[in-house]
Structures are given as structure tokens and as C-alpha cells.
Amino acid sequence: MENNLKTNQKSTAFSILVKIPQMLKLLHFSLQYIWNYKPLYVIFAIGTSVIMAIQSNITVQMNKYIIDNLTASKYDMAMIFVAIMVSIGLIEELIDIILRYQNQKWSEELTVFKEEKLIEMISKMPLLERENPAFLGNMQVWSLGMSKLEATFQITAQSVKSLFTAAISLFLIIQSDYLFAVIILLFSLFRGMVVYRVIDPLVNFNLEMARKYNISEYFSSLLKRKDAQKEFLLSDATAYFKSKWMRAKKDVLNLTLGAAKVNLVPSITSVILTFFSKLIILFLIIYLTQKGSMTIGDYVSISLAAFLADRSIINYLLDIKGLVENLRYVEEYHKVAVPIPALHVNASKRFELKMSIKVKNLSFYYPNSTTAALKGINFKIKQGEKVAIIGDNAAGKSTLTKILLGLYESPSKTVFYDDVDINDLDKASIWKRCGAIFQDFMKYKMSVRDNITIGNNASNDNDLYSLLRSLKLLDLYHLHQHLDTPLGDFDRNSVELSGGQWQKVALARLLLRDFEILVLDEPTAALDPQSEVEIFNNILSLTKNKTVIIISHRVGISSKVDRIIHMKSGEIKEQGSHKELLHAKGDYYQMWIQQKEWYES
Numbered sequence: 001m002e003n004n005l006k007t008n009q010k011s012t013a014f015s016i017l018v019k020i021p022q023m024l025k026l027l028h029f030s031l032q033y034i035w036n037y038k039p040l041y042v043i044f045a046i047g048t049s050v051i052m053a054i055q056s057n058i059t060v061q062m063n064k065y066i067i068d069n070l071t072a073s074k075y076d077m078a079m080i081f082v083a084i085m086v087s088i089g090l091i092e093e094l095i096d097i098i099l100r101y102q103n104q105k106w107s108e109e110l111t112v113f114k115e116e117k118l119i120e121m122i123s124k125m126p127l128l129e130r131e132n133p134a135f136l137g138n139m140q141v142w143s144l145g146m147s148k149l150e151a152t153f154q155i156t157a158q159s160v161k162s163l164f165t166a167a168i169s170l171f172l173i174i175q176s177d178y179l180f181a182v183i184i185l186l187f188s189l190f191r192g193m194v195v196y197r198v199i200d201p202l203v204n205f206n207l208e209m210a211r212k213y214n215i216s217e218y219f220s221s222l223l224k225r226k227d228a229q230k231e232f233l234l235s236d237a238t239a240y241f242k243s244k245w246m247r248a249k250k251d252v253l254n255l256t257l258g259a260a261k262v263n264l265v266p267s268i269t270s271v272i273l274t275f276f277s278k279l280i281i282l283f284l285i286i287y288l289t290q291k292g293s294m295t296i297g298d299y300v301s302i303s304l305a306a307f308l309a310d311r312s313i314i315n316y317l318l319d320i321k322g323l324v325e326n327l328r329y330v331e332e333y334h335k336v337a338v339p340i341p342a343l344h345v346n347a348s349k350r351f352e353l354k355m356s357i358k359v360k361n362l363s364f365y366y367p368n369s370t371t372a373a374l375k376g377i378n379f380k381i382k383q384g385e386k387v388a389i390i391g392d393n394a395a396g397k398s399t400l401t402k403i404l405l406g407l408y409e410s411p412s413k414t415v416f417y418d419d420v421d422i423n424d425l426d427k428a429s430i431w432k433r434c435g436a437i438f439q440d441f442m443k444y445k446m447s448v449r450d451n452i453t454i455g456n457n458a459s460n461d462n463d464l465y466s467l468l469r470s471l472k473l474l475d476l477y478h479l480h481q482h483l484d485t486p487l488g489d490f491d492r493n494s495v496e497l498s499g500g501q502w503q504k505v506a507l508a509r510l511l512l513r514d515f516e517i518l519v520l521d522e523p524t525a526a527l528d529p530q531s532e533v534e535i536f537n538n539i540l541s542l543t544k545n546k547t548v549i550i551i552s553h554r555v556g557i558s559s560k561v562d563r564i565i566h567m568k569s570g571e572i573k574e575q576g577s578h579k580e581l582l583h584a585k586g587d588y589y590q591m592w593i594q595q596k597e598w599y600e601s
């Protein structure tokens with residue numbers, strides 16, 4: 001793998017030239033991003049880079065004047081130049097301290113700004129995008145790309161400084177002898193060619209690393225999780241998972257070292273080239289001084305300016321290399337950041353359910369899957385009806401409800417609310433009027449109150465108290481801080497709940513809201529049989545005029561609803577009332593008999 005990454009694409013001068021327009025576009029995108037965040041940050045950074053570049057060259061010139069005055073025994077003048085040079089040094093250091101503080105402040109604030117943008121981007125993304133198995137790895141790459149936006153800007157500011165320093169020093173050197181400038185430029189060109197060759201392999205190593213990092217992090221977090229630990233202990237699996245983590249970690253380590261190795265040869269070559277360019281220039285200056293065509297002051301100023309130019313050019317080349325490398329990561333981010341996938345949140349029509357929900361010939365595939373999760377589904381649910389969707393595992397029940405709720409985009413003209421295609425509906429207006437509990441409902445590590453109200457302060461403590469009572473959750477109210485007791489394992493004062501209690505908290509959260517449609521995916525799976533019956537009756541009485549869709553494996557629940565939709569392998573097998581389906585003596589009848597016998601025996 002390492003060799004593949006290394007040899008696959010070496011950057012040639014031509015490949016770099018071809019990429020210039022794209023690179024400029026990405027550079028513009030990065031700088032625009034920082035400019036949008038704070039224009040002053042950009043102005044400040046570029047401005048100070050130019051000032052620093054001028055200052056370095058002034059110091060070099062001052063050295064020449066000091067030495068020339070000393071050799072001419074003009075000590076007063078030498079002292080004046082010394083005072084000017086030291087004062088400039090002092091000003092530079094003071095500016096540097098303020099600049100570093102200011103940069104750190106803006107940089108910290110920018111980190112928050114970037115995280116906010118990433119959260120915004122992810123929360124706007126269609127849920128289906130996240131079902132793609134590549135999503136987590138991609139997200140790692142996007143955050144890497146995002147972190148490179150600021151790095152790109154910093155390097156740009158730095159490169160302005162290097163470029164200005166090099167240009168001024170070369171200009172001063174040319175005043176003495178253009179030959180020095182030619183030698184410096186020639187060696188720099190060689191070094192540039194050496195370092196550019198490794199950009200692509202380096203980027204490939206790092207992108208691959210970002211993806212692999214995800215796997216090692218997954219196993220690392222598994223090994224630290226409480227719920228996983230009990231399974232590991234009982235099945236003696238700790239060593240197995242540790243070896244999985246170690247293998248993934250080694251992959252990451254190999255990629256890190258691979259990237260470092262790729263850098264090794266150009267770094268060594270660059271140092272050797274610097275050695276020769278220094279040697280040649282210094283020998284040449286000594287030769288010219290010996291011939292009498294240069295003063296000692298000239299020797300000092302030219303050698304310093306030559307080193308300054310040499311260092312600045314190599315810095316500039318490294319900056320450009322860094323820039324090109326960074327822009328490759330930015331490119332990955334840019335791919336998703338610019339066209340944020342549409343969520344149809346702002347479609348023109350508003351959700352209403354006065355008549356019915358209709359599903360017509362609905363088939364559905366998950367991304368990266370060629371097997372249909374739903375095949376030719378047709379049904380109608382009238383407003384106010386209570387419907388149970390039952391079926392085996394992987395029958396497509398959860399997928400269907402997510403489509404009905406608009407969480408997954410459905411093919412057009414397949415799902416209708418009051419005869420309006422769901423794709424023409426404003427999604428936010430659907431979500432405002434629909435409530436759902438899924439199998440993987442959230443257990444928020446927050447207080448009882450916050451878990452139930454989610455920041456909605458409209459309900460007073462009495463409402464919450466009677467809701468807890470109706471769900472037999474009063475023991476939560478009696479906790480040490482009543483409704484303000486933190487739940488979960490967040491801090492010292494937190495209280496951990498049982499699986500069934502958590503499920504009741506999720507139900508309480510749902511029942512506190514006003515909704516038109518309620519979707520319950522296995523709502524009573526974690527409840528004891530008595531609570532199951534009580535809570536189910538409770539839900540039915542609380543939702544008299546509302547449309548309720550319940551997913552369950554248990555036929556006991558389905559005997560209480562108006563209609564049953566029985567699914568198998570992504571298709572509807574039967575639908576009708578409990579009595580009708582028993583009468584039909586099909587699969588539902590068989591399930592009913594089996595479960596009945598199970599309980600009776």
C-alpha cells in the first residue's frame with residue numbers, strides 16, 4: 001500500500017502547471033472563507049508580513065553602514081547606525097509579541113467558527129447521505145480539509161513575507177553583482193523541483209490516514225465503552241478487539257511513517273544544495289574582496305543579503321509547496337462544502353393532513369446497495385387512523401416510516417399527503433407536525449427536565465409531573481434534584497436509568513409535543529408486559545384524533561389498532577383489520593396463532 005501511494009502519482013512540473021487554475025480557485029475559496037470570517041485578520045496578516053520583509057533587509061544594510069563607518073574610524077556615525085538597528089530590532093520584537101497574541105485570539109475564534117460551519121453542514125445534509133458507509137471516513141477528510149483553510153491563509157501571508165524579503169534582498173545584491181543573484185536563483189530552482197515531486201504522494205498518505213484513523217478510533221472507543229466491556233468479559237473478546245485496534249493503529253502508524261519517509265530524500269537533497277550555494281557565494285565574495293573590488297562592509301552586507309535571499313526563496317518555495325499540499329485537502333472539503341446537498345427544507349407547500357397519506361408504487365434503495373429495501377409498496381392511511389406495520393426483521397418497516405416522515409428522500413410521485421407529493425412539501429413543516437420514536441432513540445446526558453422538554457419552556461412543572469405519573473416515571477421526579485437531576489453517566493451527580501426507564505423518558509419527550517402524526521418504532525420493546533399494556537392504552541387515549549403508525553413484532557399490539565400492514569422482504573404481504581386478516585388465514589393468521597400458542601403454553 002505504501003509503495004502504491006508513493007509511486008502512483010509523482011508531481012511533475014507539467015502536472016503542477018495543469019492544476020494551476022484549479023489551485024487558484026481553491027486559494028480564492030480559502031482566502032474568501034477567512035475574509036468572510038474577519039477581513040481584519042487578512043489585512044493584518046498580509047500587512048505585517050510586508051513590514052517584516054522590509055525590516056529584515058534594513059537590518060542587513062545597517063550592518064554594512066556600521067562596518068564601513070568602523071573601518072573609516074567614524075565611530076559617532078557607527079553608534080547612530082547601531083542605535084537605529086537595535087531600535088528597529090526592538091520594534092520588530094514588540095510587534096511580533098502583539099501579533100502572536102492577536103493571531104492566537106483570531107485563530108481560536110476561527111476554530112469555533114469552523115466547527116460551527118461543520119455542524120451546520122452536517123445538520124443540513126440529507127439523512128440518506130449519512131447512511132452511506134463511506135460517510136464517517138469522508139467526514140474525517142472534510143474536517144481535515146476545513147482545518148487546512150486557515151493553514152492555507154497563514155501560509156499565504158507567510159509566502160508574501162518570504163517573497164518580499166527575497167525580492168528586496170535580490171535587488172540589493174544585483175546592485176553589487178548580478179552573478180550572486182543568478183547563483184541563488186539557480187540553486188533555488190533545483191530545490192523547488194526536488195520538493196514539489198513529493199506533494200501528491202504526501203497528500204495521498206495523509207488522506208488515507210484520515211480514513212484509517214476512523215477505524216482505529218472505532219476500536220479504541222469500543223475498548224473503552226461500558227456496554228461493550230460486559231460483552232467482552234463474558235465472551236473473552238478483549239484480546240480479540242485489542243488486536244483489531246492494534247492492527248488499525250499500525251496501519252495509521254505506517255502511513256504516518258510513510259509520509260515522513262517520502263519527505264526524507266527531498267529534505268536531505270535540499271540541505272546539500274544549500275551547502276553548495278553558500279560555499280560558492282562566500283568564496284566568490286572573499287575573492288572579490290581580496291581583489292579590492294569590495295569593502296569589508298560590502299562583504300558583510302552581500303553575504304547577509306545572500307543568505308537572507310537564499311533562505312527567503314527556499315521559504316517561499318516551501319510555502320508554495322505547503323500551499324499546494326493544503327489546497328489538495330481543501331479540495332476534498334470544497335467538493336461537499338460548496339454544493340451543500342439540498343434537503344428540500346424550503347419547498348413551497350406546507351404540510352397538512354386532513355384526508356389521507358397515500359403511498360403509490362414505492363421502491364427504495366439505500367446508497368451503495370443494489371438490493372431494494374422496499375419494492376412496489378402501495379397503501380393508504382386515513383387521517384386519524386391507527387395503523388400497525390408488522391413483519392420480520394429487515395422487512396423494511398423502519399425504512400418505510402423514515403420515508404413517510406421525509407427523513408429519506410423518496411422517488412417523486414410515490415408518497416402523498418392530502419394528494420400533495422411529499423417532495424413538494426416544506427420538510428420543516430412536516431417535522432413540526434410529526435413525532436417519532438425510533439429503535440435507536442436518544443438518551444441525552446442532561447437533566448430529566450431537559451430530556452423531556454428539549455429547551456421548550458412552555459410546560460410548567462405540574463404538566464411534567466403529571467406526564468411522568470402517567471408513564472409511571474414518578475421515581476424520576478423523586479430523585480435528589482427532582483426534575484433537574486442529570487441523567488446518564490455524565491458527572492458525579494448523574495443518575496443512570498434502566499433501558500425501560502430511558503424508553504419512557506423518550507416517550508414523555510414525544511407526548512409533550514403537539515403533533516398530527518405519531519410514528520412509534522417498537523415503542524414498548526424495553527418495557528415489562530404490564531407497562532407495555534398500560535402505556536400502549538395510554539398512547540391510544542392521548543392520540544384520539546391523531547394518525548398513529550406503530551411498528552412492532554408483537555401481534556398483541558396489532559389487535560388494538562384499526563388496520564395492519566404486514567410486510568416481508570421489502571413488500572406488503574397483506575393489509576386489513578385484525579379481524580379481516582385472521583379471517584383471510586394468511587401469514588398474519590399464522591403469526592397470531594404461533595404467538596398465541598407461545599403465551600398459552
Ligand SMILES: Nc1ncnc2c1ncn2[C@@H]1O[C@H](COP(=O)(O)OP(=O)(O)OP(=O)(O)O)[C@@H](O)[C@H]1O
Nearest residue numbers: 131366369373391392393394395396397398399400
Ligand atoms: N443504512 C443502510 N444501508 C443499506 N441498507 C440498509 C440500511 N439500513 C437498512 N438497510 C437494509 O434495508 C432493509 C430494511 O431494513 P429496515 O431497517 O427498514 O427493516 P425493519 O423491518 O425495520 O427491520 P427490524 O425489524 O429488524 O428493525 C434491510 O435489508 C437492511 O439491510
